Amino acid sequence: MKNKKDRITAIREIVQAHSISSQEELLQILIKRGYDVTQATLSRDLKQMEIAKISTRDGGYLYVTPDVAASMKSANPGHFIPPHTLQGVVSIECSTVLIVVRTKPGYASSIAYDIDQSVLPEVMGTVAGDDTILVIPRSGYNTTQVAEALCRVLPRT
Numbered sequence: 001m002k003n004k005k006d007r008i009t010a011i012r013e014i015v016q017a018h019s020i021s022s023q024e025e026l027l028q029i030l031i032k033r034g035y036d037v038t039q040a041t042l043s044r045d046l047k048q049m050e051i052a053k054i055s056t057r058d059g060g061y062l063y064v065t066p067d068v069a070a071s072m073k074s075a076n077p078g079h080f081i082p083p084h085t086l087q088g089v090v091s092i093e094c095s096t097v098l099i100v101v102r103t104k105p106g107y108a109s110s111i112a113y114d115i116d117q118s119v120l121p122e123v124m125g126t127v128a129g130d131d132t133i134l135v136i137p138r139s140g141y142n143t144t145q146v147a148e149a150l151c152r153v154l155p156r157t
Contacts, residue, residue, distance in 0.1 A: 006035075007035050007037060008045060010035065011026065011042075015063050020062065021063070023042055026042065027039060030042070046063070049065075049066075051063050051066070052066065089107075092150060094143035094147050098136065098143065100133070100134060103131050103133065104131065108128040108132055112128035113128075115150065122138055122145055122146045123150075135150065
C-alpha cells in the first residue's frame with residue numbers, strides 16, 4: 001500500500017496529464033498503478049486538493065487542478081483551450097492581445113523552441129521562462145486563432 005502523499009502526487013499528475021471525466025476513471029488508473037484506494041477516499045482527496053469538475057464544450061466533464069480552474073474563470077468565454085492532450089502543457093489562456101501557455105516546470109523553454117521552429121504564420125515569437133511562455137501573435141490574427149494553431153503543432157501525449 002502506498003502512502004497518502006504518494007497518492008496525492010499521483011492524482012495531481014494523472015489529472016494534469018490525462019483528460020479524466022469521472023472519479024471512477026481516476027480510481028481505475030490509481031488501482032492499476034498499485035494504489036489501494038476506495039471511492040470515498042478518492043473523493044476526500046479530490047476535495048482536499050481542490051480538484052474541480054468542469055463542463056466541457058462537448059457536454060461532458062473534465063477534472064482540472066485549481067490553477068487551471070482559476071485560469072478558466074478569469075479567461076474570456078471561449079478563449080481558454082483545455083490542452084490536456086498536449087505534452088507538458090498545463091493551460092493555454094488568451095487575453096485580448098497575448099497568449100500565455102503554462103507548462104509543467106522546466107518544459108517552457110523546449111515547448112517555446114518547438115513553437116518557434118514550427119514557423120506558424122500566426123506567431124511572431126515567444127518568450128519563455130521555466131513554466132510559462134508568452135506567445136506574441138502577428139498582426140492580423142486574433143488570440144483564439146493563434147491558440148488553435150498552437151494546439152495543432154504542439155506534441156500530443
